[in-house]
Amino acid sequence: MSAQVTLLGVRHHGPGSARAVAAALAALQPDAVLIEGPPEADDLTALAAEKDMVPPVALLAHVSDDPARAAFWPYAEFSPEWVALRHAADAGVPVRFIDLPAGQSLALPPRGADPDATFPADGASEEGEQGPGVPGGTSGPAPVDPIAELAAAAGHPDPEVWWEDVIEHRTPGADPLAPFAALAEAMAALREHHPVERRDEIREAAMRQQIRAARRAGHQRIAVVCGAWHVPALAVMPTVAHDRALLAELPKKLKTELTWVPWTHRRLSQHTGYGAGIDSPGWYHHLYTTPEQPIARWMTKVAELLRAEDHPVSSAHVIEAIRLADTLAAMRGRPLPGLTETLDAVRAVMCDGSDLALALVHDRLVVGDALGEVPDDAPAVPLQRDLTRLQRTLRLKPEATGRELVLDLRKDLDAERSRLLHRLRLLGLHWGRPVRDSVQSTGTFRETWQLVWEPEYAVRLVEAGQWGTTVLGAATGKAVADAAGAELTALTELAEHCLLAALPDALPEVMRRLADRAALDTDAGHLATALPALVRTLRYGDVRATDTSALTAVALGLAERLCVALPAACTGLDADGASARRTEIDAVHQAIALLSDTAIGERWAGTLTALAAREPHGGPATGVPGLLRGRAVRLLLDDGRIDTAEAGRRLGLVLSIASGPLDAAGWVEGLVSGGGAMLLHDPALLGLLDTWLCGVPAETFTDLLPILRRTFSSLETGVRHTIGSRVAAGPLGTSVVDSGPDVELDAERADATTPVLALLLGVRQAVIPRQADRRAS
Structure with missing residues (x-):
């Protein structure tokens, strides 16, 4: 048969x-x-x-x-x-x-x-x-x-x-x-x-x-x-x-x-990558698992979700949404309400027409965050088994829904969790991504992570299996392999990762290659980028109990070479290059302050002094841009290396007729950006700046305007308002109230306020005497 x-x-x-x-x-x-x-x-x-x-x-x-x-x-x-x-x-x-x-x-x-x-x-x-x-x-x-x-x-x-x-x-x-x-x-x-x-x-x-x-x-x-x-x-x-x-x-x-x-x-639901292109898997799951009254039960799910998100949804809303979905299906000639009809009903009845609330329903229910499970006896590479063991030990269950994890590194469990997440990042498996701490803290004991498990991490685990059979071994092997051909900046980042991930067997090799690269690299930009990363790693020894002594010598060596190379590297830069270099100088300044080494601190102060003095007498290519010179003066002022009188003297020289307006505006931006309270505390500096701005020709002022807007937009709102009030009060911060009878006022400008004052006071304009009449009387 x-x-x-x-x-x-x-x-x-x-x-x-x-x-x-x-x-x-x-x-x-x-x-x-x-x-x-x-x-x-x-x-x-x-x-x-x-x-x-x-x-x-x-x-x-x-x-x-x-x-x-x-x-x-x-x-x-x-x-x-x-x-x-x-x-x-x-x-x-x-x-x-x-x-x-x-x-x-x-x-x-x-x-x-x-x-x-x-x-x-x-x-x-x-x-x-x-x-x-x-x-x-x-x-x-x-x-x-x-x-x-x-x-x-x-x-x-x-x-x-x-x-x-x-x-x-x-x-x-x-x-x-x-x-x-x-x-x-x-x-x-x-x-x-x-x-x-x-x-x-x-x-x-x-x-x-x-x-x-x-x-x-x-x-x-x-x-x-x-x-x-x-x-x-x-x-x-x-x-x-x-x-x-x-x-x-x-x-x-x-x-x-x-x-x-x-x-x-x-x-x-994704149409690219490893997706299957199913637009509504959550809806399909509901249709398959709920053969009886699928629309009514779907609307109940929507109501539960919206209530959990503090939307006022009652049983009457659910009943009315079901009726509306049925009506829409009948009007459109459909045998039963489909996803389109149900979402239209949800938007109109439960979301009050809000697409924002409807987007929540689409994300949580129409698509969904269901994550499957596989038995332990399913074939898996050793690295996957070790990760599964660590996830259970550290109570970190993979979830498809993103969640925030705040770690206190002073606790053993949280410290181990941090090491695991950092090791996985080294392997290219970004299950956890560091985010800015939601709680303002200046310490190094707190980390905040956003955890989202993606299915394709299974492939990356298989790929990472070539480096080792455990997460620790694979991360160590990957770090050593990456160090072989890395440049200076990448090596400093890798050294930081090794400390964060606690890879004691990889750190010596990374440090050896870092020292070799640092001794040969002559690019000031590379050195300026590498030093702050190295100094950050020196802070981890306190909380993470890791030995960072090997980094100190390398960091000091980088700082010494940077002090020598930086002045020459700051000459002949265009506006974009000067802006990028200013960011590097700020980062290096903070890093050297954290090194707490007196000798290198003095060397750095000398470098800033040299930068501040290198004016472009023979053209832009022969000197340091005004943005960097002004920044150097600001950093010296903040450190107490110079006083406000000296800063004012230098500002006066820069704002003199001998200096070009664009270079002077850049100098002011370098001095003021990052905090303008100094202009509030020193009226002389503010007066110099005000006098210079008032004397800039109209055709040049248009070119200066973008720089000026960028400079003052970086100040806090309160500081900007106070500066504006003091400038409006009169030269050098004086006001009409403080001025004596000998101060000459502009009668024409004063009279222009008369109509406004009359409107505010509710009187006829003739009642308020003109300034010229008052002065005559």
Whole structure:
């Protein structure tokens, strides 16, 4: 008796297709289930029955000697393939994957390449290929969008709405196989009028070979779950020779490793990277898991969410939203309210028309933050197992929802958490990202992290396995390898990371290379960037109990060389170069203050003095820009190396006619930026600046205006207002009240205020005597 093969064509990640597959399998009771997917994963199918396997999950396949070449086959609870896997596990029948082997699909050129291009003989694929274009992935784009074609044939402008009405909202009828027969007929008609990609022809040949193998194994009732597009090609079996000829075109099979990894609904919703392009996985999950009264229960979920976010939503709102969704569906000719109708009702009734509140509903419910779980006995690289152990020990559970973690490094548990997160960052796994502390603190004992677990970290863990089998060992190996070819700035950052991550075995090698680079690097910019990073690391010894003595000698050496090289490096700079150099000088100044070394402090003061004195007498290329000279004077003033009288003398010289207005404006910006309280405490400085501004020609003032606005916009609001008030009060901060009878007032300007005063006082203008009349009387 010949075997009966039933083809169940589905749309990947569709709740309606998943319900239809469940009903069909229950009616067929097959003795073998074949699913579109990589055959190497056959040994992993038993894990689908484990109670600790919670979708969404994904099959991860990667090339053994090149882990970056990887592909995912994601499955949610509403995925038809997952339903078939669980049915086979519960029924105790064999289940097999029948697509191209992952080792060959990863060797194929990317989808969308020239169809006449030959496959690479050595199995190489394009570097960095990821996402839906990965061959063999269930989310790969087809040459034709069957749903759009069928919707157009039905006269419906929106393919997704049409599919929801016809399939997703449909409940299985008396004949559970009828929908699959109708869909197969429609796909056959489409394939007659649209070309089939060579890649699909080869994949379909591999599927037919697997069906033949199931027949030879003696199975009599075979159910095949695959994309609906492939059903017509699997319904008619060509000769074995024909399929073998197609498969002979495949490149050499690569050695691959496969496992199960957790996945997220949010990743399913992405159309790029490793996403599956499902716009509303949370909504689909709700439709599949809530067959009874889905709209009413959905509105209840929305109400719970909005109430938790302090939105006033009552039971009456829920009832009215349900009624509105039903009404909208009837008006639009839909059998049931879809996502569009429910969101329109939620916006109008529960969100008071606010798109902001609706965005919250879309993010939390329509997309969702569900994160799957995988059993402990699933295959994993040693590095993954060590990370899982550390996550449990340190009570850091991976979560798809971003959350803030504040660590107090004085506590042992928090210190260990910090080291783990910093080690993972060295490995390129940014599970935690440092953020600015929400609590103002000047100490080094507090860290704030934003934690978000992404599914693709599974691939990065496999890649990082080349550096070691534990997180500590891998981070150490990666740091040593990175130090080999790093420049000075990168080495200082790496040394800082080694201290933060507590990598005592990597730090000596990094420091050795840092010292060598520092001795040879002559670029003042590199030195100025490297020194603050080194000095920051010296502060970690207090809280983290790490030995930073090796850094002190290197830091002092960098500071000495910088003091010599900086004056020459500050000459001949344009405006952008001077601004960047000013930022570096500020950072170096703070770093040298933290070094607490008297000798280097004196050397640095001498360098600032030299910078302040190097005026461009022979043109801009011969001296230091005014921005840097003014900054040097400000830093000397803040440190008490000069007094305000000396600063005023230098300001007066710069603002003299001999200096160019643009250079003088830059000098003022360097002096004032970062705090303008000095202008409040020293009226002489403010008077000099006011007198200079009043004497600038009109045509030059237009060029100075951007610099002046930038300078004073950096001051605090209160300081700006006070400076403005004092300047308006009169020369050198005097006011009309303080001026004696001998002070000559501008009668014309004073008279201009008369109409305003009359309006404020509510009197006739004639009552207020003009200034000229008062002076005459």
